[in-house]
Amino acid sequence: MTTTTPDERRHPVPAALMPTMRRAVPEDAPAIAALKRASVRAIFPRCYDAEQTAAAVVHLTSPDHLLIADGTYVVQEAGEEIVACGGWSRRALLYPGSPEDGDRVLDPRAERARVRAMFVRSDWTRRGLGRAMLDHCLHDAAGAGFRALALMATLPGVPLYTAYGFTEIERVGVALPEGPTLECVLMHRATGRR
Secondary structure, rough: OOOOHHHHHHHOOHHHHOEEEEEEEHHHHHHHHHHHHHHHHHHHHOOOOOHHHHHHHOOOOOOOOOHHHOEEEEEEEEEEEEEEEEEOOOEEEOOOOOOOOOOEEEEOOOOOOOEEEEEEOHHHHHOOHHHHHHHHHHHHHHHOOOEEEEEEEEEEHHHHHHHOOOEEEEEEEEEEOOOOOOEEEEEEHHHHHO
16 A cells, blocks of 8 residues: 655655655765755755855765765655755764764664765655655664664754654754854654664
């Protein structure tokens, strides 16, 4: 039985036009960066002021080449265009500029996999793309032995993550280099793996 999410009912997309998901490759980096910049410019002003949005465009939109190389980052394409991207990581880095040793590989028995760098182009929001990427992260990370996920959500993403079963742990001020601070939310969710 096929069901639709509430988001898909709001903006139905014929199955033939639904984006296809695939693992990101290094050659996708310029398109990923462009998508992230466009997404931040369009979506962040709903939750952040102009200075915060401008700083986020600069500091939160560079592709993470290690994430792509690890094979845990995906893109969704509609036709020839990348309209969404996101993934998970077995490494300690939670968000760009976080204090963790970013390259350190996590212990799946004791630590949470990281959900990272989720972006959807503004004209493709509320169509189930974010949920599809979270499904990928959950199943892939569970298959790698992780029992739980962690993410640092910017405010526009909190409703999606909450609806997907993530729990707010704490509100955190993330200082951007030489710029303002963004209010973000540390969130956790079990993968269902025992």
